[in-house]
Amino acid sequence: MLFNSLSFLLFLPIVFALYWWVNKKGLQLQNFLLLLASYFFYACWDWRFLFLLLFSTALDYFTGIQMVEAKNQGRKKVWFWLSIIVNLGFLGVFKYYNFFADSFAETLFGLGFQANFWTLQVILPVGISFYTFHGLSYVIDIYKGRIQPERNIITYSLFVAYFPLLVAGPIERATHLLPQIKKRRFFDYPKAVDGMHQITWGLFKKVVIADNCALYANDIFDHYQSMNSLSLILGAIYFAFQIYGDFSGYSDIALGTSKLFGIDLLRNFNYPYFSRDIAEFWRRWHISLSSWFRDYLYIPLGGSQGGMMMKIRNTFIIFLVSGFWHGANWTFLVWGALHAMFFLPLLITQNNRNNIESVAKGKSWPTIQEFMAMLLTFGLTAFAWIFFRAKTVSEAIDYIKNIFRFNLEGGIQFLDFERYSVELLMLLGLFIIVEWNAREQEHPINGKWAKLKALVILTAILILGVFSSPSDFIYFQF
Amino acid sequence: MKKFIKYCVGGFLAILLLMLVLDIVYTKIYETSYPRSKFQYFRSLKNKKVDYIFIGSPRVENGIVPSIIQDKTGKTAANLGWQAAKLGDIYTVLQLIKEYNIHYDKILIQVDYIYNMVEGHSNIFEYEMMPFVRENNITREYLNRFVENSDANYYIPFYRYCNNDLKLGFREIFANSIHKKNNVATHKGYVALHGNSLKLEGALPKEILNKNAILDSIQSFIKQNKMEVFFYCAPFCKNNQNTEFTTELAKKIPGFRDFSGVIADDRMFQNCNHLNDNGAKRFTEIITEEVLMKNNEKH
Numbered sequence: 115m116l117f118n119s120l121s122f123l124l125f126l127p128i129v130f131a132l133y134w135w136v137n138k139k140g141l142q143l144q145n146f147l148l149l150l151a152s153y154f155f156y157a158c159w160d161w162r163f164l165f166l167l168l169f170s171t172a173l174d175y176f177t178g179i180q181m182v183e184a185k186n187q188g189r190k191k192v193w194f195w196l197s198i199i200v201n202l203g204f205l206g207v208f209k210y211y212n213f214f215a216d217s218f219a220e221t222l223f224g225l226g227f228q229a230n231f232w233t234l235q236v237i238l239p240v241g242i243s244f245y246t247f248h249g250l251s252y253v254i255d256i257y258k259g260r261i262q263p264e265r266n267i268i269t270y271s272l273f274v275a276y277f278p279l280l281v282a283g284p285i286e287r288a289t290h291l292l293p294q295i296k297k298r299r300f301f302d303y304p305k306a307v308d309g310m311h312q313i314t315w316g317l318f319k320k321v322v323i324a325d326n327c328a329l330y331a332n333d334i335f336d337h338y339q340s341m342n343s344l345s346l347i348l349g350a351i352y353f354a355f356q357i358y359g360d361f362s363g364y365s366d367i368a369l370g371t372s373k374l375f376g377i378d379l380l381r382n383f384n385y386p387y388f389s390r391d392i393a394e395f396w397r398r399w400h401i402s403l404s405s406w407f408r409d410y411l412y413i414p415l416g417g418s419q420g421g422m423m424m425k426i427r428n429t430f431i432i433f434l435v436s437g438f439w440h441g442a443n444w445t446f447l448v449w450g451a452l453h454a455m456f457f458l459p460l461l462i463t464q465n466n467r468n469n470i471e472s473v474a475k476g477k478s479w480p481t482i483q484e485f486m487a488m489l490l491t492f493g494l495t496a497f498a499w500i501f502f503r504a505k506t507v508s509e510a511i512d513y514i515k516n517i518f519r520f521n522l523e524g525g526i527q528f529l530d531f532e533r534y535s536v537e538l539l540m541l542l543g544l545f546i547i548v549e550w551n552a553r554e555q556e557h558p559i560n561g562k563w564a565k566l567k568a569l570v571i572l573t574a575i576l577i578l579g580v581f582s583s584p585s586d587f588i589y590f591q592f
Numbered sequence: 593m594k595k596f597i598k599y600c601v602g603g604f605l606a607i608l609l610l611m612l613v614l615d616i617v618y619t620k621i622y623e624t625s626y627p628r629s630k631f632q633y634f635r636s637l638k639n640k641k642v643d644y645i646f647i648g649s650p651r652v653e654n655g656i657v658p659s660i661i662q663d664k665t666g667k668t669a670a671n672l673g674w675q676a677a678k679l680g681d682i683y684t685v686l687q688l689i690k691e692y693n694i695h696y697d698k699i700l701i702q703v704d705y706i707y708n709m710v711e712g713h714s715n716i717f718e719y720e721m722m723p724f725v726r727e728n729n730i731t732r733e734y735l736n737r738f739v740e741n742s743d744a745n746y747y748i749p750f751y752r753y754c755n756n757d758l759k760l761g762f763r764e765i766f767a768n769s770i771h772k773k774n775n776v777a778t779h780k781g782y783v784a785l786h787g788n789s790l791k792l793e794g795a796l797p798k799e800i801l802n803k804n805a806i807l808d809s810i811q812s813f814i815k816q817n818k819m820e821v822f823f824y825c826a827p828f829c830k831n832n833q834n835t836e837f838t839t840e841l842a843k844k845i846p847g848f849r850d851f852s853g854v855i856a857d858d859r860m861f862q863n864c865n866h867l868n869d870n871g872a873k874r875f876t877e878i879i880t881e882e883v884l885m886k887n888n889e890k891h
Contacts, residue, residue, distance in 0.1 A: 127600075134593060306596050310603070329758075537763065572607060576614060577762045581754040 309373030316366025794864030
């Protein structure tokens with residue numbers, strides 16, 4: 115059930131109405147209803163994977179309690195590692211087994227050996243990377259003594275399976291979401307209206323920005339051999355906006371939907387393309403994942419406590435793992451490695467925490483220096499996105515090689531699906547202006563004229579949206 | 593909560609009103625602008641006289657040059673061939689010719705392997721027709737018969753434009769509203785293909801259907817409305833398999849004329865089924881001389 119589908123348009127009001135109707139009957143019933151709705155939502159993708167979700171939930175719930183009740187540290191460790199191994203085992207089997215088997219077979223073949231590894235013909239359970247990380251953070255937090263285990267199975271299950279964040283995040287923390295689930299919610303009109311506006315903005319980003327960019331980006335990436343340098347550069351830019359519109363749009367819809375139920379989710383995006391360096395970019399892009407890796411991987415590895423070499427090592431590990439988290443493909447690893455390399459100069463010169471505040475805070479325009487820094491950062495991220503988008507590393511390298519041929523013959527090329535790029539560039543220009551003016555707020559549809567802004571955005575969705583060939587949310591495959 | 597329900601209902605009504613207004617505006621623009629699609633060109637012929645009307649698939653669209661007919665006979669012609677058109681589309685065009693009160697001397701319908709296609713329709717004809725689905729019962733009937741979500745397309749305002757956004761959306765409406773011209777009306781429906789495919793081979797079906805219900809409907813409609821209609825088959829390349837199919841087809845359609853082998857030069861073809869610009873000019877000359885001019889002599 116996609117957020118931008120008619121079925122979700124029916125599902126959401128029904129759940130919303132029932133949810134607030136049972137509000138007077140108590141918190142447990144409200145949570146139970148939300149849990150049933152979440153399971154139904156997930157079952158709409160593929161009911162068979164519901165069992166995987168239930169098993170993962172039960173495992174973490176049970177091991178959480180067992181860890182606290184363990185008589186000694188050794189037993190606690192056993193339960194802890196059991197949960198970690200099973201969780202990562204599921205992720206490994208469903209997401210990475212084929213990748214490792216194929217890569218190993220290829221390596222052996224390269225050495226002159228014939229190896230036929232059995233590969234699994236399974237589909238990746240939607241959202242597995244997200245709910246596994248929910249469970250992991252919960253178990254780690256209990257092990258470290260940061261939180262107490264949740265003894266109410268409904269409450270814990272809802273923490274894992276809450277439908278707005280189930281399939282593509284944000285990756286929540288028990289410390290943030292569980293207290294909200296355990297506390298009675300009351301309907302808050304301003305918050306609900308803000309949620310509706312955020313959903314509208316998310317839909318705009320998905321249906322207008324991402325899906326339009328997808329048409330162009332797909333066309334350019336699919337025919338990159340026949341494209342000139344300008345088109346290839348534009349292709350990378352379009353994909354940068356596609357993935358941003360797609361994922362941040364999804365996150366906005368998730369956050370907005372959750373506000374309707376009186377629950378605040380972690381903010382996942384904070385205008386990342388207005389970043390002045392890569393470090394800032396990672397503080398603004400997929401915030402819930404980067405902070406997850408920081409708290410549960412980077413810091414346990416020693417973070418920045420050791421010497422420079424340790425910092426560099428840990429930075430590379432975190433970026434490579436982050437890349438690999440996205441999928442079982444060398445392209446994601448290269449993408450992660452590139453970001454690590456972009457990050458390295460900042461780390462060495464200790465400039466990675468230079469830009470904490472929003473750019474040009476309280477001002478209308480950035481300075482030339484800020485503008486150039488944003489342009490350079492965007493250029494680096496767009497360059498890295500080529501690897502993320504390409505099917506193989508060699509395809510990405512070919513794509514980049516073709517850019518550096520500096521062939522400008524034909525100028526802005528007429529694409530296969532009968533389009534020039536000019537109109538999309540104009541649309542992206544407008545989008546950047548709107549986002550720039552809203553960069554210090556959560557989303558642009560707020561303030562004095564919020565309802566009018568929402569109406570304008572709805573009109574834009576109707577007129578400029580792509581409905582006939584919508585693309586799936588990119589992050590559903592992760 | 594009441595306030596929020598009011599807000600949601602208000603929002604819903606605003607969206608509905610917005611869709612209604614957009615639907616009216618879009619439809620009005622498509623109805624009144626300079627024809628940019630084949631269907632708009634077709635509608636522009638309402639209540640007019642066109643001497644010769646050609647109907648069919650892309651083998652008509654890319655194969656008949658109306659300007660040559662006009663040069664040779666002094667009479668007007670219109671090319672109403674559609675990409676991917678099947679007999680169902682042809683029947684609808686035929687019905688609309690009557691509905692639009694288009695006067696003509698002769699209608700020429702191209703039939704070939706599409707005789708074997710009982711199902712299916714042209715998605716291009718479908719989306720080009722979309723702005724005008726509420727115009728008459730014929731378009732409505734077509735919608736019901738061939739298009740998914742036909743009721744949604746018909747009743748929900750602006751749905752048809754959202755559903756065909758890449759073809760009928762903002763980009764096209766903008767071009768229509770500024771009366772940006774293309775060659776559809778200028779060339780009277782003819783679309784030229786250029787060059788040659790490397791591999792000029794094709795194959796007609798081995799078997800021919802015993803009966804085709806849509807063709808029967810077409811023929812009874814012709815009879816009922818006393819229409820002057822001529823059936824023919826356009827040329828195929830030399831290396832075309834199962835050429836006896838057209839011989840069998842001639843037995844099924846009275847007065848059918850087989851031109852499938854009249855152009856032997858492969859340089860005249862873009863691919864085995866479709867003539868290129870040179871081939872189209874050549875074939876138009878042939879059909880003009882063989883059918884239209886002889887027809888004039890009779891009269």
